[in-house]
Amino acid sequence: VLMTQTPLSLSVTPGQPASISCKSSESLLHRDGKTYLDWYVQKPGRSPQLLFYTLTSRFSGVPDKFSVSGSVTDFTLKISRVEAEDVGVYYCLQRLHLPYTFGPGTTVDI
């Protein structure tokens, strides 16, 4: 399954919003009703960390300035007000079809 992300790079003024699109070449909706799409962020010099799982479930500690939407093949991650701590590379990951595949990543900087 091919995952694409747009844009690949995003420069944001602090306090302004940001939006990242992720598209999959196949449906990520399982017959159990869950959509197996996760979002991760990799901050500079750090290991990736989970933001959202199964499309809309927020991981513990993720602030509510982050939100997600979408369905089936089209997904969006939004940051309502970007701060310096949000700088990093954001990845979507599909976990419905083997092999699992990440999107190419979107670099967010200030």
Place this chain on the structure above:
Amino acid sequence: QVQLVESGGGLVKPGGSLRLSCTASGFSIMDYYMSWVRQAPGKGLEWLSFINSGGRTIHYADSVRGRFSISRDNAKNSLFLQMNSLRDEDTAIYYCVRDNYMLFDSSDIWGQGTMVTVSS
């Protein structure tokens, strides 16, 4: 403290082998699927393999199938990745990852990574 610590990375010649280890602390891996993910220098993330809690269900990415082998020792709370027939393009940071069944097997704990360099 819940954490994963990888070891075993290093410099190896093309065609060589390396075995990565990942030791968990703060939790028992026997309850979890575990995975390996890698990141080539300056590149994105690539999922490589997962193994279920009992070690009987295993899947690989096409890029490593037949060359890499994932295994686990629940008694030692450890995950392994045996890498054979290494190629230049296997140069990457290798992350050990916990897939949490409570989060529909999403990857909630990542190690700090171990660097593998394949070069003559």
